[in-house]
Amino acid sequence: MAMTYRSDPYDPKEAAYLSPQALDDAIATAEKAFAEAGDADTLASIKHLHLGDKAPISLARREIGSLPPAAKADAGKRVNTARQAVTVAYEARAEVLAAEAAQRVLREETVDVTVPVDRRPRGARHPLTLTAERIADFFTAMGYQISEGPEIEPEWFSFDALNIGPDHPARSMMDTFYLDAAGRGAASGLTLRPHTSSVQIHTMLTQEPPIYAVSPGRVYRTDEVDATHSPVFHQTEGIVIDKGITMAHLKGTLDHWAKAMFGVQARTRLRPSYFPFTEPSAEVDVWFAAHRDGPRWIEWGGCGMVNPRVLRACGIDPTIYSGFAFGMGIDRAVMLRHGVTDMRDMFDGDVRFPLALGTEE
Structure with a gap:
């Protein structure tokens, strides 16, 4: 027990x-x-x-x-x-x-600070990226906003809103990539944007004037690849919508931009032209003093006063507001600034290309 x-x-x-x-x-x-x-x-x-x-x-x-x-x-x-x-x-x-x-x-994790190092950079940012950022910085300093948009757009944004109707010859002139072949020429058709002007349409539809915006980005057209053409390239397009805007404001803006991009000797000249989305319209030439073959006028882009029909399509009263627009190629600027003679050098993936141009962070 x-x-x-x-x-x-x-x-x-x-x-x-x-x-x-x-x-x-x-x-x-x-x-x-x-x-x-x-x-x-x-x-x-x-x-x-x-x-x-x-x-x-x-x-x-x-x-x-x-x-x-x-x-x-x-x-x-x-x-x-x-x-x-x-x-x-x-x-x-x-x-x-x-x-x-x-x-x-x-x-x-000890680091031997006495070991010799190779200070030569092993790579560099692409000059297209650096130039696009340089442009964005320039316009941001002037009070512009940077606008971005989709690269696939309905035809209405790529053409109709820009006063380029379904049967307008400009549609074939632009050689657009259509993603929906059955919808070509109809408002339901989809395109790879042929210009960043479609971003300007988005901006005007979503914002009230005054509008000061630039839209850098990639665009697509059915060009053959050669030394000066590519089916994929880059543009910077700008738009200003405000009261009392004139061609004089446009010319002053372009002159200021040209000096920032190509040196203090740069200046611009306007040649009468035609674009459906601007009236009046002009081609822009820039005086480039540092050209490899000597100072000369170089075609730079297009510009003009925003067509009243474009303003109405975006719900802006053209009797109250006016504006100007312009568009220039970023690839073209890189070729001029760095003396590149073949556009294909910028896309073939050779990592030595940025280093050869001496681009820096």
């Missing part, structure tokens, strides 16, 4: 985990396991075996309740001493492993 603590004197042998030997063994086992842990993760993974709820020392603490009152105090002290010893061993090993990890990082 089992005896209760009221009639049975304290005998540690009846509490297996509470015996001094059991506690000493628990301490030794924990210290050995901690010492064998090779890294912080391993150490953390075995902590519960020696300090967790089911660890020998925790089980010993539970046995204290079965002891006579006179024995509980002594047993509690021994359990606390043992737990403290295991905790100290764990913390000491954790500190050692953390120090070793820090030293290992220092060794592995």
Whole structure:
């Protein structure tokens, strides 16, 4: 018959985990396991075996309740001493492993500052990107916004809103890529945008005048690839809609831009031309003093006063507002500024091309 603590004197042998030997063994086992842990993760993974709820020392603490009152105090002290010893061993090993990890990082990530390095850049940003950013910075400084739009557009944005009707010859002149052949000539047809003028339409539809915006971006036309043509190229088109805008404002803007792009000697001249979306319209030439064959006039782009029909299509009253628009090729600017003679050099993927031009970040 089992005896209760009221009639049975304290005998540690009846509490297996509470015996001094059991506690000493628990301490030794924990210290050995901690010492064998090779890294912080391993150490953390075995902590519960020696300090967790089911660890020998925790089980010993539970046995204290079965002891006579006179024995509980002594047993509690021994359990606390043992737990403290295991905790100290764990913390000491954790500190050692953390120090070793820090030293290992220092060794592995050490940089030998005495080793010679190749300071020649291994690549450069493409001159098309740099030129587009230069243009954007120029117009941003003048108070313009940078507008962007989709490269796939319904025909209404690419043509109809720009006063280029379904049967207008300009549609065939532009040699547009049609994504929906069945819809060609209809408002539902989709195109790869032949110009970033479609972005100007989006801008006028979503903003109230005054509007000062430029829209750089990639455009598509069915040109054959040669030294001066590509089916994919880049444009910057600008638009200003405000009260009292005239051709004089347009000419002053273009002159200022030309000097920023091609040097202080640059100037522009306008030659009468025709575009459905501007009236009057003009071709823009720029005087380029640094041309490889000597100073000369170079065709730069097109411009004009925004056609009142375009304003009406976008919900702007032409009796109150007027505006000008212009469009120039970014690729053309790169070729002029850097003396590039073959447009294909800008697209063939040779990483030496930007370096050859001396472009910088």
